Amino acid sequence: MNAATIAINIFIPLMFFLYGICIGSFLNVVIYRLPLEIPVYKGRSFCPKCNNSLHAVDLVPIFSFLFLKGKCRYCGDKISLRYPAFETLTGIMFLLCYLAYGLTWYTIVGCALMSILICIAMIDYDTMIVFDRWHFILLALAVCSYFAQKQIAGTVYPEITLLSRILGSVVVGGGLLILALVTGGVGLGDVKLMAVMGLILGLKLNIMAFFLAYIIAAICMLKPLITKKVKSKTEVPMVPFFAISCATAFLYGDRIISWYFNLF
Ligand SMILES: [Zn+2]
Numbered sequence: 625m626n627a628a629t630i631a632i633n634i635f636i637p638l639m640f641f642l643y644g645i646c647i648g649s650f651l652n653v654v655i656y657r658l659p660l661e662i663p664v665y666k667g668r669s670f671c672p673k674c675n676n677s678l679h680a681v682d683l684v685p686i687f688s689f690l691f692l693k694g695k696c697r698y699c700g701d702k703i704s705l706r707y708p709a710f711e712t713l714t715g716i717m718f719l720l721c722y723l724a725y726g727l728t729w730y731t732i733v734g735c736a737l738m739s740i741l742i743c744i745a746m747i748d749y750d751t752m753i754v755f756d757r758w759h760f761i762l763l764a765l766a767v768c769s770y771f772a773q774k775q776i777a778g779t780v781y782p783e784i785t786l787l788s789r790i791l792g793s794v795v796v797g798g799g800l801l802i803l804a805l806v807t808g809g810v811g812l813g814d815v816k817l818m819a820v821m822g823l824i825l826g827l828k829l830n831i832m833a834f835f836l837a838y839i840i841a842a843i844c845m846l847k848p849l850i851t852k853k854v855k856s857k858t859e860v861p862m863v864p865f866f867a868i869s870c871a872t873a874f875l876y877g878d879r880i881i882s883w884y885f886n887l888f
Pocket of ligand 1: 671672673674675676696697698699700701
């Protein structure tokens with residue numbers, strides 16, 4: 625292997641993964657602090673149990689968790705497995721973006737999208753709240769994605785046109801809004817999320833994301849429903865499922881759609 629292949633096959637993917645882990649560590653802070661209205665940038669990280677400030681050595685993503693054996697250095701309280709799990713997840717998502725779209729601006733847009741989806745999903749899972757500020761950030765990202773996608777659009781990736789984006793937003797967002805008004809089983813947070821995701825994914829991928837979310841939710845809810853842990857009328861936070869399906873659509877949507885239509 626020459627230097628260029630080593631860089632392309634090993635070094636750059638590894639950098640995306642490590643960078644993702646570091647961003648994931650920051651996302652943990654956002655997910656924890658935002659619902660509690662603690663400023664994200666102010667002050668050092670602290671142990672939620674004993675309030676001791678954490679030092680740099682306690683904050684190395686993943687490694688600190690392993691080194692401290694999952695316990696706070698000061699009070700010995702268990703550190704949730706969530707923290708290293710979401711650091712690793714963010715690293716993997718960044719890597720997948722690179723593997724899907726290479727060293728392009730679209731990959732950067734993808735990494736930002738994955739980060740936001742992880743925050744939205746986890747805050748909704750914890751609190752059932754979707755802050756409106758996320759939709760504005762996603763809106764800005766939709767504008768970036770429109771220009772970045774032109775760089776890679778061509779034979780492999782069909783261009784997501786402006787018309788397709790607007791239709792994706794109106795059709796899926798509008799459809800969910802009607803569902804929300806008629807059945808009441810859909811939250812406005814879901815409507816807004818999928819409306820703005822339409823501007824990023826376009827019509828085809830957003831419709832796919834819509835159906836995929838309900839398929840994943842149905843599979844996940846099957847066991848709790850059968851064992852009667854959840855009643856059929858319990859409100860299920862759908863945003864995490866939309867986040868998973870949107871991330872999947874962004875990375876592999878075109879491939880999944882062509883695989884699906886090749887079945888018939
Ligand atoms: Zn502590």
